[in-house]
Amino acid sequence: MSRGKAQCSALLVLGVVFCAPCAKAIVNISINQYSYGVRIEGSGSLDLSALTLSTSSYGRGYLNPSSGMVTLGNGNGYPSAPVTFTNGDAYSGATLAGPTSFGNIFGFTYSNSGGGDLIGIRGPGNCCDPTYVIVPSSYVFGSALSGYSVYDGKTLASLGLTSGTYSWTWGSGVNDDSLTVNIASVAAVPGPLPILGLPAVLFYSRKLKKRIKARRESSGQEMV
Secondary structure, three states: OOHHHHHHHHHHHOOOOOOHHHOOOEEEEEEEEEOOEEEEEEEEOOOOOOOEEEEEEEEOOEEEHHHOEEEEOOOOOOOOOOOOOEEEEEEEOOOOEOOOOOEOOOOOEEOOEEEEOOEEEEOOOOOOOOOEEEEEOOOOOOOOEEEEEEEEOOOOOOOOEOOEEEEEEEOOHHHOEEEEEEEOOOOOOOOOOOHHHHHHHHHHHHHHHHHHHHHHHHOOOOOO
């Protein structure tokens, strides 16, 4: 029996209803576009007891939208600095299910900077690989996770990302958990005024200014 479950059992014997170690853990990853580029942030905690440790390796911040892959949390200065990696573990299992993609570009795009914990979801790619949940090496289930990655000069469109909410779930009962990726929508940027409409705007602007001046003169005020 795991330490968390043992604590839960002990509290139940004592008749305590609330049990923090049994609380469902969730990680949320948000992807937003800013003037300097795209920033990905993730935080929360995970219960991976329903999954199996498949491999221990190393990772870095990257995106592969058409394969449902996003990992964040380690900065490598790519491409101007030597690439650095962070040790991580990959968990998979029969109950792990979710979307196979969240965009239309196939291939890896690596982050320019980042920090914090290694967090991510790695989809099946273009073949038959299992889906993996990526966490820091020797991650203790239920402990807090927080990380980010930045893609300089990129937009959601240039990275091939499709706006929406994408969720992966696994386990059942007290061991069920999930990881959600939220890709923001980019509001349309207003363009320049149509050429034919500009004279009309100037005309009404001057007309309004004359009305304000006339009202101030009639009330004895001087217009600055």
